[in-house]
Amino acid sequence: MTTILGCIADDFTGATDLAGLLARSGVKVNLRIGIPDTPPTDTAAFEVIALKSRTAPVDDAVAQTRSALKWLQSAGATRFFWKYCSTFDSTPTGNIGPVAEALMHDLGTAQTIYCPAFPENGRSIFMGNLFVGETPLSESPMRDHPLTPMRDSNLMRLLAPQVTKPVGLANRLTVARGADALRARLAELATQGIAHVVIDAVANDDLYIIADACRDMPLMTGGSAVVMPLPALYLADGTLSADAPRATTPDLAPQTVLLSGSCSAMTRAQVTAYPGPKHRLDPLDLAQNGPTAALDWLKSIDLTQKPLFYATAEPDAVRAAQSQLGTAQAGEIVEHALSKIATTARDFGARRFIVAGGETSGAVTQSLGITRLTIGHEIAPGVPWCFATSAGHPIAITLKSGNFGAETFFSDAIQALK
Ligand SMILES: Nc1ncnc2c1ncn2[C@@H]1O[C@H](COP(=O)(O)OP(=O)(O)O)[C@@H](O)[C@H]1O
Numbered sequence: 001m002t003t004i005l006g007c008i009a010d011d012f013t014g015a016t017d018l019a020g021l022l023a024r025s026g027v028k029v030n031l032r033i034g035i036p037d038t039p040p041t042d043t044a045a046f047e048v049i050a051l052k053s054r055t056a057p058v059d060d061a062v063a064q065t066r067s068a069l070k071w072l073q074s075a076g077a078t079r080f081f082w083k084y085c086s087t088f089d090s091t092p093t094g095n096i097g098p099v100a101e102a103l104m105h106d107l108g109t110a111q112t113i114y115c116p117a118f119p120e121n122g123r124s125i126f127m128g129n130l131f132v133g134e135t136p137l138s139e140s141p142m143r144d145h146p147l148t149p150m151r152d153s154n155l156m157r158l159l160a161p162q163v164t165k166p167v168g169l170a171n172r173l174t175v176a177r178g179a180d181a182l183r184a185r186l187a188e189l190a191t192q193g194i195a196h197v198v199i200d201a202v203a204n205d206d207l208y209i210i211a212d213a214c215r216d217m218p219l220m221t222g223g224s225a226v227v228m229p230l231p232a233l234y235l236a237d238g239t240l241s242a243d244a245p246r247a248t249t250p251d252l253a254p255q256t257v258l259l260s261g262s263c264s265a266m267t268r269a270q271v272t273a274y275p276g277p278k279h280r281l282d283p284l285d286l287a288q289n290g291p292t293a294a295l296d297w298l299k300s301i302d303l304t305q306k307p308l309f310y311a312t313a314e315p316d317a318v319r320a321a322q323s324q325l326g327t328a329q330a331g332e333i334v335e336h337a338l339s340k341i342a343t344t345a346r347d348f349g350a351r352r353f354i355v356a357g358g359e360t361s362g363a364v365t366q367s368l369g370i371t372r373l374t375i376g377h378e379i380a381p382g383v384p385w386c387f388a389t390s391a392g393h394p395i396a397i398t399l400k401s402g403n404f405g406a407e408t409f410f411s412d413a414i415q416a417l418k
């Protein structure tokens with residue numbers, strides 16, 4: 001069917017987050033890993049392309065996104081969404097602003113919006129300032145993110161150095177007055193030449209108003225949550241027909257493997273809370289011996305017991321590994337080991353994969369040779385089960401952002417897929 005909304009996400013967990021929120025409507029959502037090298041076929045009303053561009057060089061991120069835009073246009077899309085992290089992960093040089101300006105240029109549009117709010121996961125925006133729970137972004141753990149340390153909470157100040165055109169705000173007082181008031185504010189800002197408008201949102205009700213006001217813009221940008229209301233809006237006015245194909249859950253063997261390379265505080269708690277069998281990966285041991293011990297353990301265990309392989313470690317241990325191996329090298333060694341475990345587990349019959357961490361998800365997805373995902377039901381806000389094919393086998397896979405999910409996430413994921 002013709003694509004109604006074409007979405008481009010800057011990382012894999014972000015893409016499944018976005019696709020999961022769109023799929024809440026029950027409408028089919030396709031997720032493509034990277035830009036497909038063939039013309040669109042079997043397209044859905046909502047198409048999401050997952051890039052790995054969040055921390056890529058600006059020119060590379062812009063080029064990748066423009067190619068993704070072209071593919072989505074050839075699928076019939078006329079409205080587009082640029083998805084970045086709900087914590088606005090970026091630096092003064094990009095990539096959020098430069099990519100948005102390139103998309104605006106290609107779409108011939110003079111204004112777009114920025115709304116990374118995700119109230120269900122504690123991300124809210126008030127007077128242009130982003131909060132993580134009750135904490136300003138710049139005082140949250142994102143302050144010390146290794147690649148994109150967020151040392152300011154004000155989205156206008158964060159965005160301004162990334163773009164060439166003026167930045168403005170539509171604040172919560174306007175949003176609270178409804179979609180017409182917000183449209184009027186956007187028009188007023190447009191007459192002042194404001195190209196980039198940050199919009200406040202502290203609750204889901206705000207997102208419904210924003211989506212309603214902005215639904216026909218050629219380009220919207222934000223975290224995942226601001227597009228969540230769009231399917232219902234498109235169904236209500238007939239843009240999307242009610243008989244759009246729905247996602248179905250395939251029958252899958254119970255063999256399961258869990259793989260965690262995220263070291264976030266939430267993932268550490270989730271690994272600790274997991275009651276199933278666990279095997280720890282030590283980057284220093286992996287550097288010396290490769291994943292031999294992990295693979296031996298994998299061979300010895302019945303995959304219906306749902307073993308967890310984790311490199312997840314406390315900050316001191318991570319720093320120690322990084323100082324001995326180098327930061328990039330430590331990460332690569334772990335990602336390589338988890339990828340090898342994933343493909344071996346698949347060859348031993350695993351058909352359900354639970355993966356924690358953005359970079360880790362990219363590595364595991366690529367090693368499994370996945371190019372396309374269909375989105376199923378959510379396990380936690382922003383973390384859906386997805387369905388794909390790997391080496392000819394139907395599989396289920398979930399890609400969890402480091403920060404998302406409850407402490408019981410791993411058990412929740414197992415329970416959620418019967
Ligand atoms: N014990 C460890 N020591 C050093 N690096 C690690 C360790 N465990 C995991 N890593 C690496 O840390 C990175 C975690 O990033 P990622 O998977 O994106 O998680 P998150 O989504 O929480 O940021 C990966 O590159 C992973 O390989």
Ligand SMILES: O=C(O)[C@@H](O)C(=O)COP(=O)(O)O
Pocket residue numbers: 011013014015017018084085086087223224357358359382400401402403
């Ligand atoms: O918007 C979000 O917070 C997530 O969708 C996301 O992008 C998470 O990124 P990682 O924490 O790097 O997985």
